[in-house]
Amino acid sequence: MPDENAFVRTTISESAKVMPAQLTSAMEIRSMNAYYGSFRAVKEVDLTIYDHYITALIGSSGCGKSTLLRALNRMNDLVPGARVEGDVHFHGTNIYADDVDPVEVRRRIGMVFQKPNPFPKSIYDNVAWGARVNGYRGNMAELVEGALRQAALWDEVKDKLDQSGYSLSGGQQQRLCIARTIAVKPEIILMDEPTSALDPVATLRIEELIQELKERYTIVIVTHNMQQAARASDFTAFLNMDEDRAGRVVEFGRTADIFTKPEHEETENYITGRFG
Amino acid sequence: MTAGEFPEGPQLDAQINRRRRRGAYLRISFLASLIVAILALLTLLFNIVNSAFGLVALESEVAPAALVEALGLDTTSSALVDLSKDDLVAVLRTNVNNNVGRRLERDQRFYDDRLVFETQTKWDELCGRAVDRPAGCSTGARGRDDVYALVIEQIVQPKVRETWLLFDSIFHRAGIEERAAALYPSADLVFRSWLSVDFVTSPQSPQAEVAGVRTAILGSLWIVGVTILFSFPVGVGAAVYLEEYARDTRLNRLVQTNINNLAGVPSIIYGMLGLAIFVRVLEAFTSGAAFGGVEGSVTANGRTVVSAGLTLGLLILPIIIINAQEAIRAVPQSLRSAGMALGASQWQTIRAHVLPNAIPGILTGAILAVARALGETAPLVVVGASTFITADPTGPFSKFTALPIQIFQWTSRPQDEFRNIAAAAIIVLLVLLLMLNATAIVLRNRYARRV
Amino acid sequence: MISILTTIGIVVVLGREALLFFQTKEVSLGEFFSSTTWEPQIFEFGIWPLVRSTLMVGFIAVLVAVPLGLATAVYLSEYASDRARGLLKPVLEVLAGIPTVVYGYFALTFVTPLLRSLLGVSLVEIFNVASAGIVVGVLIIPLVSSMSEDALHAVPLSLREAAHGLGATKLEVSLRVVLPAALSGITAAIVVSVSRAIGETMVVAIAAGAAPRNWNLGKDGLFSTVLNPFISGETMTGHIVRISGGDLSYNSIDYDSVFAIGLMLFLMTLSLNMLSRRFVARFREVYE
Numbered sequence A: 001m002p003d004e005n006a007f008v009r010t011t012i013s014e015s016a017k018v019m020p021a022q023l024t025s026a027m028e029i030r031s032m033n034a035y036y037g038s039f040r041a042v043k044e045v046d047l048t049i050y051d052h053y054i055t056a057l058i059g060s061s062g063c064g065k066s067t068l069l070r071a072l073n074r075m076n077d078l079v080p081g082a083r084v085e086g087d088v089h090f091h092g093t094n095i096y097a098d099d100v101d102p103v104e105v106r107r108r109i110g111m112v113f114q115k116p117n118p119f120p121k122s123i124y125d126n127v128a129w130g131a132r133v134n135g136y137r138g139n140m141a142e143l144v145e146g147a148l149r150q151a152a153l154w155d156e157v158k159d160k161l162d163q164s165g166y167s168l169s170g171g172q173q174q175r176l177c178i179a180r181t182i183a184v185k186p187e188i189i190l191m192d193e194p195t196s197a198l199d200p201v202a203t204l205r206i207e208e209l210i211q212e213l214k215e216r217y218t219i220v221i222v223t224h225n226m227q228q229a230a231r232a233s234d235f236t237a238f239l240n241m242d243e244d245r246a247g248r249v250v251e252f253g254r255t256a257d258i259f260t261k262p263e264h265e266e267t268e269n270y271i272t273g274r275f276g
Numbered sequence B: 001m002t003a004g005e006f007p008e009g010p011q012l013d014a015q016i017n018r019r020r021r022r023g024a025y026l027r028i029s030f031l032a033s034l035i036v037a038i039l040a041l042l043t044l045l046f047n048i049v050n051s052a053f054g055l056v057a058l059e060s061e062v063a064p065a066a067l068v069e070a071l072g073l074d075t076t077s078s079a080l081v082d083l084s085k086d087d088l089v090a091v092l093r094t095n096v097n098n099n100v101g102r103r104l105e106r107d108q109r110f111y112d113d114r115l116v117f118e119t120q121t122k123w124d125e126l127c128g129r130a131v132d133r134p135a136g137c138s139t140g141a142r143g144r145d146d147v148y149a150l151v152i153e154q155i156v157q158p159k160v161r162e163t164w165l166l167f168d169s170i171f172h173r174a175g176i177e178e179r180a181a182a183l184y185p186s187a188d189l190v191f192r193s194w195l196s197v198d199f200v201t202s203p204q205s206p207q208a209e210v211a212g213v214r215t216a217i218l219g220s221l222w223i224v225g226v227t228i229l230f231s232f233p234v235g236v237g238a239a240v241y242l243e244e245y246a247r248d249t250r251l252n253r254l255v256q257t258n259i260n261n262l263a264g265v266p267s268i269i270y271g272m273l274g275l276a277i278f279v280r281v282l283e284a285f286t287s288g289a290a291f292g293g294v295e296g297s298v299t300a301n302g303r304t305v306v307s308a309g310l311t312l313g314l315l316i317l318p319i320i321i322i323n324a325q326e327a328i329r330a331v332p333q334s335l336r337s338a339g340m341a342l343g344a345s346q347w348q349t350i351r352a353h354v355l356p357n358a359i360p361g362i363l364t365g366a367i368l369a370v371a372r373a374l375g376e377t378a379p380l381v382v383v384g385a386s387t388f389i390t391a392d393p394t395g396p397f398s399k400f401t402a403l404p405i406q407i408f409q410w411t412s413r414p415q416d417e418f419r420n421i422a423a424a425a426i427i428v429l430l431v432l433l434l435m436l437n438a439t440a441i442v443l444r445n446r447y448a449r450r451v
Numbered sequence C: 001m002i003s004i005l006t007t008i009g010i011v012v013v014l015g016r017e018a019l020l021f022f023q024t025k026e027v028s029l030g031e032f033f034s035s036t037t038w039e040p041q042i043f044e045f046g047i048w049p050l051v052r053s054t055l056m057v058g059f060i061a062v063l064v065a066v067p068l069g070l071a072t073a074v075y076l077s078e079y080a081s082d083r084a085r086g087l088l089k090p091v092l093e094v095l096a097g098i099p100t101v102v103y104g105y106f107a108l109t110f111v112t113p114l115l116r117s118l119l120g121v122s123l124v125e126i127f128n129v130a131s132a133g134i135v136v137g138v139l140i141i142p143l144v145s146s147m148s149e150d151a152l153h154a155v156p157l158s159l160r161e162a163a164h165g166l167g168a169t170k171l172e173v174s175l176r177v178v179l180p181a182a183l184s185g186i187t188a189a190i191v192v193s194v195s196r197a198i199g200e201t202m203v204v205a206i207a208a209g210a211a212p213r214n215w216n217l218g219k220d221g222l223f224s225t226v227l228n229p230f231i232s233g234e235t236m237t238g239h240i241v242r243i244s245g246g247d248l249s250y251n252s253i254d255y256d257s258v259f260a261i262g263l264m265l266f267l268m269t270l271s272l273n274m275l276s277r278r279f280v281a282r283f284r285e286v287y288e
């Protein structure tokens, strides 16, 4: 292994090293294909998302990371012409089965997007919105406070809960979006490049936050940033495009293994910065 | 971590089902609203067609067959409609009194070479006058169809006793026949299409049975002609200026806001503006007086085609400007730079590159604006459309009426027959508008293909 | 610039004649705005009878057009497939392209008889404000729906995705995120449509009646006259058309009075349009 990997090796997440031997799976993806019209964007994916761990999806631009991620909570249903084949098991049920309602899937598997997208409502209403539509019967103020605390935003906004979500900085907005997702008490949180629109300081805060959230949630995160994947995740899946431009999972394993001793040359080329 | 306060298990299923159902209901009600709007349109069209055709009970003052018989012709082989012009004039001469006959002849003579009701000496005297010369002195002779219309109007005088809607005429025919037989024993029950070639080619008349929209159509065309002549060059000029020359100064921004605001001013306000400016202040020009002698019968004040056309021109000017601006903005900047780079002046560039590319868009917008002008009623009423004229407009300084005005006036009459011809006139207007819109669509498609 | 001239023209013309009107000794500004009788023969010029009918037509029209137009817009923007949209939108455009005089005909020959047969001939007069208001409402549906649809369309996809991601149904996304987010744009649409309804002329001239409805509160009570939509009542625009349609002599008080009404109408619609522009500007600010 060439020396340029030394940096990556030393920054691998601590938790990855003390991983318990026994793993339970949260989601099992089995021979999944995703299409936009006739174009196959993701091909034959087999992947396991482990409970209470952070799984990172990496790969070059346009290789289908977002498509794969969005297939995990049926967000692709919203895109006209998009469809998914194969199975995605969540607690033993296939979320694409006929009798499963995508609304329930999305409540249990939440999503945070690349660009912060708070609703044009107050901070409080942003957090409370999802809980309201989902029929939350408990104390709303407590729920909102709890979610904002978990998202490490409470201290910054507790005095201006009735101000617009747009009045916050980009990083705060993204944490607001995370709080909003947490408030409906999902089991899994999907994050699509949640820090790519933020400055380094805000990025760091979100990364710390993700580590804290791991205690309670299973997280799948798409990132372009190798160091972020290495720092923040326990497992990593590397996707690459075929000749027909369909993305497939080249290699999946513990982050430590992927970054130190990748089995495939493609993976090694990618993480060491030699593209193609 | 507990999710206890959210519904779970069967409760969750029930809750989601409930939300789904609510979604389905509302979705249906949204669609229903759209359908209501479409139904309104269909009802409106049906309502018009329903009135424009249908049975009428027609009672004539004099039976057409009797007139033919009086000429000594065989009623089985020849009908009134088939008679020659000479026969028809003969019918007129025997059936109308001399006063009426003379009036008709003064309006327009029957033959170029001889007089029917007037004596030659009287005629020469009338036509020798300086003022109040009858129109008949300067116009050509009546055609055969015109004479036929006179016979019907003056002698046969078919009176519509009652009219029925198309729907009833088809589905309740038996009942109608019964009623007509009981109430109007001597009347003929005939199916009548109020919309007919005669209707389009006949002049306005106080009698619904013979009234037509020729006067109104010509009036509309004249007005719209003036409107286009005024607003198209001015509108396109303004748009070019605003898009290509105007800098982003306060004044120009003000002009832009102003144009946008003008587009929202109610049309009747334009009518009042037209009344005050074109009809009153500029009366000397809009009445034609400033341009020398105008035929006495035409007009004496500013309530003319020009005033109406200019008023509508002001009305559609903002629309034309806004549409033209959009078309010009759509021309790629690279074309402009290319022109300038070749050393062309700004105006040369605009003329050679910008305008040719923008013209289809400009035209489309202008046609739609003209369609708007064609349907406008309120401003014309205010500017002073004539309540009743039978003479076709002959130029920009004529008194005017217009198709929508005619519809308005006929609709306001209480008698059923006028409703019928109003409906027929509406169909004529809608067909004209349809043709304009079709042109615009063709233009737009051709444009879309080229780019 | 012709456009500026037009504006100045409108203001000057309306203003001058209106001024002349208020200078005549029979009328005063105070009376104009306080009297509830419009009776030019006896020199009573109170604007309220005309304003009443105008506002009532506007109100009924908005009552018809806003729910229908808004629901149509939500359907077209959130639910309809591209093909359905391509098919349905032209229908609305046709509705918008029909001349208003035709709507007037429709009001008088269809809606009025319908109302009369539904509610009783004794209750509904031949000329009535309700029928005119309903038809004006139909006439402005395309305006409400196309402006609202533009506003709904401008709400970014990311907000819809966020809401779906929280486990909301399509309806909840549409009504509880997209609609509120487009609210200022929709408000603009409603305000513009009010202005359009107030300025609408031919429908009311044909169907609403040709006599100002004076307020006889003492005799008839509030509900049987002033607030009764089923009796005739002339609107501001209807009055202008009727008076100036005849052979009006230029220096009569009637002529001037019409301009005073016109000025008031102009100011009302102008302020509504400017208000609407405000809302649109605010809407743009948020999303661009």
Ligand SMILES: Nc1ncnc2c1ncn2[C@@H]1O[C@H](COP(=O)(O)OP(=O)(O)OP(=O)(O)O)[C@@H](O)[C@H]1O
Pocket: A036, A039, A041, A060, A061, A062, A063, A064, A065, A066, A067, A068, A079, A245
């Ligand atoms: N809505 C869509 N319709 C059609 N094709 C799409 C759509 N969204 C994505 N694609 C295509 O699917 C492929 C995968 O896209 P995807 O967004 O999943 O890539 P990605 O790995 O997330 O890229 P990036 O790193 O740039 O976000 C690309 O070729 C893209 O062009």
Ligand SMILES: [Mg+2]
Pocket: A065, A066, A067, A192
């Ligand atoms: Mg992506």
